[in-house]
Amino acid sequence: xxxxxxxxxxxxxxxxxxxxxxxxxxxxxxxxxxxxxxxxxxxxxxxxxxxxxxxxxxxxxxxxxxxxxxxxxxxxxxxxxxxxxxxxxxxxxxxxxxxxxxxxxxxxxxxxxxxxxxxxxxxxxxxxxxxxxxxxxxxxxxxxxxxxxxxxxxxxxxxxxxxxxxxxxxxxxxxxxxxxxxxxxxxxxxxxxxxxxxxxxxxx
Numbered sequence: 001x002x003x004x005x006x007x008x009x010x011x012x013x014x015x016x017x018x019x020x021x022x023x024x025x026x027x028x029x030x031x032x033x034x035x036x037x038x039x040x041x042x043x044x045x046x047x048x049x050x051x052x053x054x055x056x057x058x059x060x061x062x063x064x065x066x067x068x069x070x071x072x073x074x075x076x077x078x079x080x081x082x083x084x085x086x087x088x089x090x091x092x093x094x095x096x097x098x099x100x101x102x103x104x105x106x107x108x109x110x111x112x113x114x115x116x117x118x119x120x121x122x123x124x125x126x127x128x129x130x131x132x133x134x135x136x137x138x139x140x141x142x143x144x145x146x147x148x149x150x151x152x153x154x155x156x157x158x159x160x161x162x163x164x165x166x167x168x169x170x171x172x173x174x175x176x177x178x179x180x181x182x183x184x185x186x187x188x189x190x191x192x193x194x195x196x197x198x199x200x201x202x203x204x
Contacts, residue, residue, distance in 0.1 A: 006049070008071055010109035011201075014049060023197040024105075025076040025128065025135075025159040030065075031101035032056040039095060045088050048101055052118055057098040059120075061127035066119045070110035076103045076159065077130045103159065105201060126204050132160045136168070137175060139197070142204060143182045147195040150186050157197040 006014050013020030013027035020027065031048035034055050035041070050067070056078075059065075063075040081096040093100075107125075129135055135158040143149050149157075151165040172183045184190050 004114040006112045008106055008109050008112055010106050012109075013106060017049075021156070023153070023156055023200070025157070025201065026079075026103045027106050028073060028104045029079055029101050030056055030059075030073070030075075030104055032099065035096065035099040035101075039089075039092070041088070041092075045085070046096075046101055050112060054118075055099070056102045059102050060123055061129070062123040062125045064107065064121040064124045065104070066121055067112055068110060068116035070108060071112060071116075072107040072121075073104040074107050074125045076105055077128045077135070079103050128159075128204075132158060132164065133171060135159060136171060137179070138204060139200065140172070140175070140179050140182050142197075142200050143195050146192055148182055148184050148190055148192045149195045149197075150184055152186060153194070153196050154183055157200055 008014050008028070009020070012022050013024075028049045029047065030050045030052055031046040032055050033051055033053050035046065036043075036051075059075050061075055061077050065073045065075065067073065078098050079100045079102060081093040081098075081100040083093055085092045085096065085100070128138070136154060139149070139154055139157045151168045152162055154168065155162050155164050168183060172180050
């Protein structure tokens with residue numbers, strides 16, 4: 001496959017990509033060319049999968065984009081500008097703010113080619129919140145009755161780093177007993193079956 005073309009799989013992500021994951025809301029990162037131009041960034045500094053000629057901070061969650069002839073992407077939420085970007089330029093994460101890009105799931109697969117047209121089809125899917133705490137609660141709301149979710153899968157499904165698992169016991173406890181009973185550590189002795197997110201993104 002040429003360097004200006006990528007094959008994208010429905011419900012998974014880019015074929016062969018390390019981050020391709022059917023249970024993740026972070027299958028593709030879309031960045032906007034405006035951020036590169038305004039900040040004078042070197043190519044690929046934002047580590048995006050797809051560079052759009054638009055301001056991605058204006059893309060509402062739930063918006064569906066069509067790229068080329070068949071690829072359709074569901075915008076999930078804004079990507080946080082993490083401190084790792086400061087290795088490129090000190091203070092870059094702070095200056096970027098909400099312009100790092102947006103994360104998306106793949107609704108229908110196809111090829112991405114340089115110069116493909118991108119069309120906004122409107123807000124056709126359920127929106128997801130930019131606040132990771134709200135997303136955690138949403139995932140917990142989706143846990144089927146008589147099942148539990150492990151912290152590591154909770155992080156994966158909510159689209160956050162596994163290091164956030166340390167904050168889960170306190171966060172879940174604040175949500176109330178009904179939520180606390182739904183999330184467990186991998187080492188916890190529990191008789192209920194573990195849920196790994198089957199069907200989450202089909203419903204929500």
